[in-house]
Amino acid sequence: MEINKFHALQLFTDTFAAETVHLTNNKIGIYIRLLCFSWTKNTKPFTTESAFRICQCTTDNCHIDVYEVLEEFFKVERECDNRNLKTWIHKRLVQEHEYLSNKYKSRSEAGRKG
Numbered sequence: 035m036e037i038n039k040f041h042a043l044q045l046f047t048d049t050f051a052a053e054t055v056h057l058t059n060n061k062i063g064i065y066i067r068l069l070c071f072s073w074t075k076n077t078k079p080f081t082t083e084s085a086f087r088i089c090q091c092t093t094d095n096c097h098i099d100v101y102e103v104l105e106e107f108f109k110v111e112r113e114c115d116n117r118n119l120k121t122w123i124h125k126r127l128v129q130e131h132e133y134l135s136n137k138y139k140s141r142s143e144a145g146r147k148g
Contacts, residue, residue, distance in 0.1 A: 040134055043073040043127075053107075064089050064103045072124050077131045079111040079121035086118075 054062055071088045072080065080088070085100050101117070108122040 061099055061103050072127050077128045079123050082120050083118040
């Protein structure tokens with residue numbers, strides 16, 4: 035399986051602003067951290083527990099904020115009785131990553147053919 039690491043994440047600002055207008059600045063920071071982490075890891079699923087670490091959460095209130103952001107913007111990839119072990123993906127990021135992977139793969143194949 036070929037893994038492509040894309041260093042830049044395109045932020046669709048109109049969509050982002052519209053979908054996050056109700057969030058506090060703290061929750062927007064959490065959301066951005068999780069988006070960036072997911073992108074740099076090729077959109078592979080991560081656990082709720084990992085999300086707490088990514089967002090540097092040390093308080094119960096922070097854990098609540100992270101969980102609320104996960105539930106609103108991410109999709110459960112693997113359900114688990116222990117909510118800290120659930121795994122999450124961001125559907126739009128997965129789609130964008132697949133699109134770019136396919137785009138660069140087809141360009142590479144076209145380049146080889148001349």
